[in-house]
Amino acid sequence: MPPPTAGSAPPRHPLAVLGGDVTVRVADGRLLPYANLDVAATAPCAVVAADAVTRMLPTYASVHRGAGALSQRCTLAYERARASVARFVGCRPGDQVVFTRNSTDALNLLAHAVPAGTTVLTFVGEHHANLLPWRRAVRLPLPRTPDEAVAAVDEALRRHGPALVAVTATSNVTGEVWPVAGIAQVAHRYGARVVVDAAQLAAHGPVRMAALGADYVVLSGHKLYAPFGAGVLAGRADWLDAAEPYLRGGGASAHVAVDGTVRWTGGPARHEAGTPNLAGAVALAAVCDTLTTTGWAEVTRHERWLLDRLDAGLAGVHRLALFGAGHPRTGIISFTVPGLESAEVARRLADEFGIGVRDGLFCAHPLTRHLLAAAAPAAAAPATAVRASIGAGTTAEHVDRLVAAVAQIAGR
Numbered sequence: 001m002p003p004p005t006a007g008s009a010p011p012r013h014p015l016a017v018l019g020g021d022v023t024v025r026v027a028d029g030r031l032l033p034y035a036n037l038d039v040a041a042t043a044p045c046a047v048v049a050a051d052a053v054t055r056m057l058p059t060y061a062s063v064h065r066g067a068g069a070l071s072q073r074c075t076l077a078y079e080r081a082r083a084s085v086a087r088f089v090g091c092r093p094g095d096q097v098v099f100t101r102n103s104t105d106a107l108n109l110l111a112h113a114v115p116a117g118t119t120v121l122t123f124v125g126e127h128h129a130n131l132l133p134w135r136r137a138v139r140l141p142l143p144r145t146p147d148e149a150v151a152a153v154d155e156a157l158r159r160h161g162p163a164l165v166a167v168t169a170t171s172n173v174t175g176e177v178w179p180v181a182g183i184a185q186v187a188h189r190y191g192a193r194v195v196v197d198a199a200q201l202a203a204h205g206p207v208r209m210a211a212l213g214a215d216y217v218v219l220s221g222h223k224l225y226a227p228f229g230a231g232v233l234a235g236r237a238d239w240l241d242a243a244e245p246y247l248r249g250g251g252a253s254a255h256v257a258v259d260g261t262v263r264w265t266g267g268p269a270r271h272e273a274g275t276p277n278l279a280g281a282v283a284l285a286a287v288c289d290t291l292t293t294t295g296w297a298e299v300t301r302h303e304r305w306l307l308d309r310l311d312a313g314l315a316g317v318h319r320l321a322l323f324g325a326g327h328p329r330t331g332i333i334s335f336t337v338p339g340l341e342s343a344e345v346a347r348r349l350a351d352e353f354g355i356g357v358r359d360g361l362f363c364a365h366p367l368t369r370h371l372l373a374a375a376a377p378a379a380a381a382p383a384t385a386v387r388a389s390i391g392a393g394t395t396a397e398h399v400d401r402l403v404a405a406v407a408q409i410a411g412r
């Protein structure tokens with residue numbers, strides 16, 4: 001199959017990542033370079049993130065808790081990391097950045113802080129992290145087009161009082177870009193707020209609160225080339241300051257009386273009780289600073305080049321059902337091979353070709369089941385799908401190897 005894009009190497013990505021030299025032994029005994037095509041689940045570690053953590057470790061000490069020089073230095077590093085994230089997402093004056101464990105944790109924190117009586121509108125196609133935490137939720141059906149999504153929010157808000165619209169920026173199943181700015185424009189007309197789940201967008205395009213129309217954004221460091229377990233909830237302070245602390249303990253409490261009465265702190269510390277994750281924050285800040293400096297043009301060029309090649313390659317594989325191709329999207333494609341269970345396809349890609357992909361329903365069961373049912377009559381549809389995803393560290397050879405391997409598996 002001829003490669004659809006000119007040349008054999010994609011334009012350069014501004015983030016170098018670790019792990020490009022990892023090899024795995026496949027079933028016939030060969031040692032192959034590992035092709036990590038499951039970047040949407042967890043991205044490899046950026047060199048700048050690893051370097052920043054390595055530089056910090058010799059002076060590692062407590063954050064917000066000590067008078068010693070190293071404690072002071074680490075407190076500064078932690079608060080600088082918060083400022084880097086605020087710059088990265090374009091926080092407005094007065095917005096807060098709360099460090100969490102990941103996007104799931106950040107959305108649960110916001111669900112905890114939503115004022116009583118607020119209806120939360122989501123689409124049923126959301127990742128479970130943005131579907132399950134909401135207590136008073138209205139789940140809108142899957143829209144067929146971006147315009148339909150905006151219209152559905154408009155229609156629903158007409159019928160509900162105070163509301164929060166919780167919507168993903170890009171789908172973790174198809175990579176499709178959601179009309180977040182249009183939804184936010186409508187939401188704000190009704191005085192509703194908007195939280196944007198940027199877990200999938202953050203590594204692929206700008207997460208700017210003003211451009212998205214977001215009152216809150218959430219993201220995960222481990223999907224943004226910054227492992228070590230930090231995530232973020234950024235946005236308006238009032239709900240967060242008014243809410244009971246998400247975690248109760250040291251750091252969140254300003255004064256505790258003998259009888260147990262507590263005066264809680266305000267600001268991000270209110271929801272960050274316990275010793276914070278300095279390594280996670282420092283790693284995330286290093287990536288945010290790099291991308292804030294370089295901008296997104298190189299990321300977009302790199303990804304577009306690889307995604308075009310992947311789309312064209314898979315489109316040429318006989319009988320494959322592809323989900324998401326043809327729509328504006330980030331570096332994800334999901335597919336099924338008719339007649340084969342997706343777990344079997346993923347296992348063979350790993351065992352015989354040294355390729356890592358994801359199979360399953362991708363923690364977005366309603367959406368993935370809908371796509372599967374639409375692609376084939378119930379009796380013929382595999383129960384799950386395969387997802388390939390790309391990012392920094394992905395090469396043309398990874399993409400070509402996947403296309404050739406899927407063709408071989410589908411052909412038998």
Ligand SMILES: Cc1ncc(COP(=O)(O)O)c(C=O)c1O
Pocket residue numbers: 040041102103104105127129130168170171172197199200220
């Ligand atoms: C769109 C989306 N939202 C939220 C999440 C949850 O992210 P995490 O597992 O880092 O909490 C994911 C994870 O895959 C995701 O893809």
